[in-house]
Amino acid sequence: METTMQNISIEKTEKTKIDQVDFDNLAFGSVFTDHMLVCDYRNGAWEVPQIMPYQAISLEPSAKIFHYGQSIFEGMKAYKDADEKIWLFRPLENHKRLNISAKRMAIPELPEEFFMDGLKQLIKLDENWIPKKEGSALYIRPFIFATGKGFHASPADEYKFIICLAPSGPYFSGKVKVLIEEKYSRSANGGVGFAKAGGNYAGQFFPTQLAVKKGYQQVIWTDDHNHEFIEEAGAMNIFVRINDTLITAPISDRILDGITRKSILPIAEDEGITTEVRKITVGEVVEAAKNGSLKEMFGAGTAAVISPIATFGYREVDYDLPELESSFASRLKKRIIDIQYNRAEDLFGWRHGV
Incomplete structure (x- = not known):
């Protein structure tokens, strides 16, 4: 495990999947990079985020996401310029809107540094996945959902924030x-x-x-x-x-x-x-x-x-x-x-x- 200045722990994948991807024929949002960011909300606070290999997650059948639908998300993209520099487009607006959605859905708001620092470190780790073909980009999906257990119709007491990355081609093609x-x-x-x-x-x-x-x-x-x-x-x-x-x-x-x-x-x-x-x-x-x-x-x-x-x-x-x-x-x-x-x-x- 590596530790960054922001105390985000990073567990790198043992073997990349990038050689299995045809970057010239990317569908939208169907291929995922090697890593993801995960951050849990427990005991009234967001814990330190972790970056880990992209993997399945385990939830109990009583997790409130399945029963009361507390789930929000954002959509962003990362781009590479001709000099291989990486850019985001108005990311603070995405963080702001995520918290507007969170407040409306009775989900705890996420600190800006967790969002921005975690996002940047995840992108840097998987930067080779950013497509270079015109019209393609690295699609970014931050989302939060209720993991707290119980059938009582009330907000959950535990949540999970995840960021996944997907190299993607155009969303629509044709008329x-x-x-x-x-x-x-x-x-x-x-x-x-x-x-x-x-x-x-x-x-x-x-x-x-x-x-x-x-x-x-x-x-x-x-x-x-x-x-x-x-x-x-x-x-x-x-x-x-x-x-x-x-x-x-x-x-x-x-x-x-x-x-x-x-x-x-x-x-x-x-x-x-x-x-x-x-x-x-x-x-x-x-x-x-x-x-x-x-x-x-x-x-x-x-x-x-x-x-x-x-x-x-x-x-x-x-x-x-x-x-x-x-x-x-x-x-x-x-x-x-x-x-x-x-x-x-x-x-x-x-x-x-x-």
């Missing part, structure tokens, strides 16, 4: 076709839609499966009351371009405060693109599609960065979006990726060296 949802809701006022809680995503799977059977890849979520306002695109924030104005919904109890979303807005401003953060109705989008003023729709999130929408369906009618030579989506995606890979000046101070 994305989405369906505007009118029956099911992703979240409700006063609920947990703004938190990255596992149950939010589990609740999306069934309506998404129904959409897939109809030939769509994802669902456009609308508000829980009248299904009048567009809110999110699958597991991403959504942007709509009408003429030359880029519009996105304001964050709320129902809408996740996406880090890519909050990065797009200042970049768009710097690009001279007019932006509006306001509610946008389904009717406005449909009318814009009919009269030709709807130029673009795209999802924004860590996994896909920016995912253009080619077609949306609403009430049995499909509306195709125009194919633009120079789209806002491509311009904004390039700006973000160039910052992430250290290929451009970081005007906003978002890039974080490892």
Whole structure:
């Protein structure tokens, strides 16, 4: 065992699995690196994190995660530039949001140094796993779940924080076709839609499966009351371009405060693109599609960065979006990726060296 300045113990794997990986043909989030970070919450405090070989974990059937769903997570990426330097993109925002989710789900908040020091040391240990192919990156999944035992419907007294790493290719490939949802809701006022809680995503799977059977890849979520306002695109924030104005919904109890979303807005401003953060109705989008003023729709999130929408369906009618030579989506995606890979000046101070 080795000990670092932060007293994080490190147990290295006896044999790496890296030679078994085809880095030119990576799926998203299905191959995992040699090591993981684990930190337990017991007796009212977070214990010193440990880095160990990637392995299965053991839980008792009475662990509260199985019964009451106390589980939250984050999504991040690490990148290597042309000089082999490693970079993160706005990692402190991920830590901040993890604790916002933790508070809402009655999970103990995690100290920043445990998150950042543990993350950096884990990435350094597995840095050879960071893909170099354009469009690929090392996906990072920090998560916390309840391990405390008991069938009583109350918060657990023990938790586990884990970070796993997955070299990954693009999240989406090809054109994305989405369906505007009118029956099911992703979240409700006063609920947990703004938190990255596992149950939010589990609740999306069934309506998404129904959409897939109809030939769509994802669902456009609308508000829980009248299904009048567009809110999110699958597991991403959504942007709509009408003429030359880029519009996105304001964050709320129902809408996740996406880090890519909050990065797009200042970049768009710097690009001279007019932006509006306001509610946008389904009717406005449909009318814009009919009269030709709807130029673009795209999802924004860590996994896909920016995912253009080619077609949306609403009430049995499909509306195709125009194919633009120079789209806002491509311009904004390039700006973000160039910052992430250290290929451009970081005007906003978002890039974080490892």
